Amino acid sequence: MFEFEILNKSSETRARTGKIVCSHGTIKTPIFMPVGTLGSVKSLTVEDLDHCSAQIILGNTYHLYLRPGCDVVEHLHGLHKFINWDKPMLTDSGGFQFFSLAKLAKFTDKGVSFQSHIDGSRHFFSPQKAVDIQMILGSDIMMSLDWCIGYPADEKQTLKALEKTTMWAKQGYDHWMEQSKQQGQIKNSLFGIVQGGMYPRLRSISAEQICEIGFPGHAIGGLSVGEPKELMYEMADYTLPLLSEKKPKYIMGVGTPEDLVELSGMGTDMFDCVMPSRNARNGQLFTSKGNINIPNAKYRFDEAPIDDTCSCYTCRNYSRAYLRHLYKSKELLAYRLNTIHNIYYFLDLMKKIRKAINNDSFLKFKRDFYLQRGEN
Amino acid sequence: MFEFEILNKSSETRARTGKIVCSHGTIKTPIFMPVGTLGSVKSLTVEDLDHCSAQIILGNTYHLYLRPGCDVVEHLHGLHKFINWDKPMLTDSGGFQFFSLAKLAKFTDKGVSFQSHIDGSRHFFSPQKAVDIQMILGSDIMMSLDWCIGYPADEKQTLKALEKTTMWAKQGYDHWMEQSKQQGQIKNSLFGIVQGGMYPRLRSISAEQICEIGFPGHAIGGLSVGEPKELMYEMADYTLPLLSEKKPKYIMGVGTPEDLVELSGMGTDMFDCVMPSRNARNGQLFTSKGNINIPNAKYRFDEAPIDDTCSCYTCRNYSRAYLRHLYKSKELLAYRLNTIHNIYYFLDLMKKIRKAINNDSFLKFKRDFYLQRGEN
Numbered sequence: 001m002f003e004f005e006i007l008n009k010s011s012e013t014r015a016r017t018g019k020i021v022c023s024h025g026t027i028k029t030p031i032f033m034p035v036g037t038l039g040s041v042k043s044l045t046v047e048d049l050d051h052c053s054a055q056i057i058l059g060n061t062y063h064l065y066l067r068p069g070c071d072v073v074e075h076l077h078g079l080h081k082f083i084n085w086d087k088p089m090l091t092d093s094g095g096f097q098f099f100s101l102a103k104l105a106k107f108t109d110k111g112v113s114f115q116s117h118i119d120g121s122r123h124f125f126s127p128q129k130a131v132d133i134q135m136i137l138g139s140d141i142m143m144s145l146d147w148c149i150g151y152p153a154d155e156k157q158t159l160k161a162l163e164k165t166t167m168w169a170k171q172g173y174d175h176w177m178e179q180s181k182q183q184g185q186i187k188n189s190l191f192g193i194v195q196g197g198m199y200p201r202l203r204s205i206s207a208e209q210i211c212e213i214g215f216p217g218h219a220i221g222g223l224s225v226g227e228p229k230e231l232m233y234e235m236a237d238y239t240l241p242l243l244s245e246k247k248p249k250y251i252m253g254v255g256t257p258e259d260l261v262e263l264s265g266m267g268t269d270m271f272d273c274v275m276p277s278r279n280a281r282n283g284q285l286f287t288s289k290g291n292i293n294i295p296n297a298k299y300r301f302d303e304a305p306i307d308d309t310c311s312c313y314t315c316r317n318y319s320r321a322y323l324r325h326l327y328k329s330k331e332l333l334a335y336r337l338n339t340i341h342n343i344y345y346f347l348d349l350m351k352k353i354r355k356a357i358n359n360d361s362f363l364k365f366k367r368d369f370y371l372q373r374g375e376n
Numbered sequence: 377m378f379e380f381e382i383l384n385k386s387s388e389t390r391a392r393t394g395k396i397v398c399s400h401g402t403i404k405t406p407i408f409m410p411v412g413t414l415g416s417v418k419s420l421t422v423e424d425l426d427h428c429s430a431q432i433i434l435g436n437t438y439h440l441y442l443r444p445g446c447d448v449v450e451h452l453h454g455l456h457k458f459i460n461w462d463k464p465m466l467t468d469s470g471g472f473q474f475f476s477l478a479k480l481a482k483f484t485d486k487g488v489s490f491q492s493h494i495d496g497s498r499h500f501f502s503p504q505k506a507v508d509i510q511m512i513l514g515s516d517i518m519m520s521l522d523w524c525i526g527y528p529a530d531e532k533q534t535l536k537a538l539e540k541t542t543m544w545a546k547q548g549y550d551h552w553m554e555q556s557k558q559q560g561q562i563k564n565s566l567f568g569i570v571q572g573g574m575y576p577r578l579r580s581i582s583a584e585q586i587c588e589i590g591f592p593g594h595a596i597g598g599l600s601v602g603e604p605k606e607l608m609y610e611m612a613d614y615t616l617p618l619l620s621e622k623k624p625k626y627i628m629g630v631g632t633p634e635d636l637v638e639l640s641g642m643g644t645d646m647f648d649c650v651m652p653s654r655n656a657r658n659g660q661l662f663t664s665k666g667n668i669n670i671p672n673a674k675y676r677f678d679e680a681p682i683d684d685t686c687s688c689y690t691c692r693n694y695s696r697a698y699l700r701h702l703y704k705s706k707e708l709l710a711y712r713l714n715t716i717h718n719i720y721y722f723l724d725l726m727k728k729i730r731k732a733i734n735n736d737s738f739l740k741f742k743r744d745f746y747l748q749r750g751e752n
Binding site for chain 2: 038039040042043044045067068071072075076082083084300301303317318319321322324325326328329331332333335336337
């Protein structure tokens with residue numbers, strides 16, 4: 001089950017709104033997906049996510065494969081039932097974690113061997129196995145196994161990773177088709193991932209090869225891996241138009257509120273990032289007027305909410321002074337209240353972006369967004 | 377504002393139900409008070425506490441005085457507004473923390489000097505200051521400054537602490553009366569604390585002296601300080617009848633589910649303890665059939681809720697397998713889901729105790745309670 005429909009296009013930019021219909025429901029795009037690494041968006045319940053208007057969340061295949069393990073998730077009837085989330089879910093393939101977290105990852109034609117970052121145990125992911133695991137998890141949108149490389153990387157190495165990524169994409173796609181045929185239906189869709197580092201020529205090759213395979217959606221991987229912000233924008237701007245127009249375009253692991261605005265303007269339909277939840281746990285809160293560090297002494301007596309234009313649970317009920325106190329005292333409640341606010345802020349921003357695109361006033365929205373932040 | 381009315385008395389035991397009316401509402405007794413040390417019952421929001429049917433929570437004066445400080449709470453219009461809790465609240469006097477946490481506490485006729493356990497800074501609490509701070513916090517029920525001693529303690533030392541406690545109780549009481557007169561009303565009530573260690577003779581002296589002062593309620597302090605369980609029961613059983621029958625009787629810092637049942641049977645009206653919340657954070661969960669350790673490997677595939685007779689949010693939505701996974705992965709959500717269950721369990725137990733007393737079937741309830749736990 002997977003459909004994508006473009007609803008409105010900005011006349012001034014490449015921005016667009018659309019909807020994705022998948023097994024567990026409908027998603028309005030462009031959308032930001034909160035990250036629930038281990039089957040929980042850190043500190044939040046599904047009701048908290050509902051309050052934040054989360055339409056889809058992300059789970060990390062690498063993490064879930066190691067803990068609690070596929071056998072547990074399978075026995076508990078899939079990830080949705082296990083974690084009590086009945087809306088759409090996307091899982092990544094593990095590719096990014098092999099790059100960022102696993103020890104001694106070795107990439108061959110057949111897949112990736114790696115050691116667990118938890119106990120050093122040895123494992124192997126083939127493109128087929130990455131699909132099998134994600135089918136057990138039961139995600140609405142699965143991601144193809146890819147080879148993500150860091151920045152900087154030379155052209156030769158980047159080309160090698162790209163070629164492997166294409167080879168695995170084909171193998172994963174074929175395996176997904178076979179498995180779905182055996183099931184008699186396509187319950188889980190599969191997206192392909194474009195690599196190519198910071199080389200436009202290689203991004204072109206990768207985009208062409210990946211789009212040719214026939215995935216229902218495409219992602220741009222290998223961004224936000226340490227490169228300067230401008231280069232990230234440049235590569236996204238270059239690569240996005242190379243992806244099939246009628247299919248969703250997903251930029252992985254991005255980004256800041258500014259990134260969401262900029263990249264939506266370039267035609268991105270989907271985002272994910274740990275930033276709102278991770279920063280919340282570090283006391284950094286997003287507001288319409290810029291970011292604030294809640295442990296700052298100046299909030300000690302501050303009766304105001306984090307953001308007086310925000311309607312989240314935290315802003316409706318708690319002062320900066322209380323949030324500062326909780327954070328400074330390392331109270332567990334601090335992490336939850338902060339995370340609710342940040343996730344709400346990100347998803348509310350996406351709502352405003354969609355509204356601006358639907359009204360064909362995206363550029364005005366973008367100007368106002370920067371004006372409010374004093375960054376015009 | 378403080379009224380206490382006894383509603384029903386058990387014909388078989390000294391158990392009784394009653395109601396306390398105080399500034400922020402009415403409390404049905406006997407009651408267990410979840411502990412919100414620093415202005416938060418760890419990991420829970422006030423809505424979570426409502427879900428658990430919490431009628432009153434406890435705040436720790438020592439902790440709140442040090443962080444965020446009285447100036448902050450005063451500026452934010454008192455503890456209720458600060459933490460967003462509009463139901464009754466009790467604060468202790470700091471006495472227990474001077475015993476358990478502070479460094480170099482020195483007890484004189486005038487009060488206690490101590491060093492902060494956080495930064496070693498020096499402070500002094502007089503009985504008057506303990507009242508002043510609690511009036512700033514705005515608690516419905518304040519506690520008189522006391523000298524709590526450990527176990528074992530010799531009779532001479534115990535007598536000394538008792539005498540100081542009585543002296544401070546009188547001074548605190550007089551100060552409370554004056555302050556309330558100045559305010560033109562009694563917004564915050566003040567309870568006296570009986571000490572006397574494990575010496576019945578000293579408990580008698582303390583009870584007589586404290587009850588003579590005229591407090592609207594009385595507490596038994598200095599229990600659960602390391603003594604054997606049987607001795608704790610013995611001292612409670614001995615001391616409870618010595619307290620004014622028509623006023624609430626509060627045993628401080630107690631206890632386990634068994635303690636709540638046993639001590640309610642002896643006529644205790646109020647309890648508080650960090651046990652349900654602290655144990656939750658250590659993965660120990662209370663059930664009608666006894667306690668379970670959620671990290672135990674046997675729960676890896678367990679689809680059942682913590683307790684299939686429990687109606688709490690956690691039990692209605694999550695399996696032991698998921699809770700084990702969250703706990704083993706150190707996910708923040710684990711602490712909250714576990715705490716909701718344990719607090720719910722404790723407050724539900726109190727509800728059952730009140731019901732049994734009201735139906736005059738307390739002994740039958742008690743037999744069933746132990747039977748279910750396999751501890752008959």
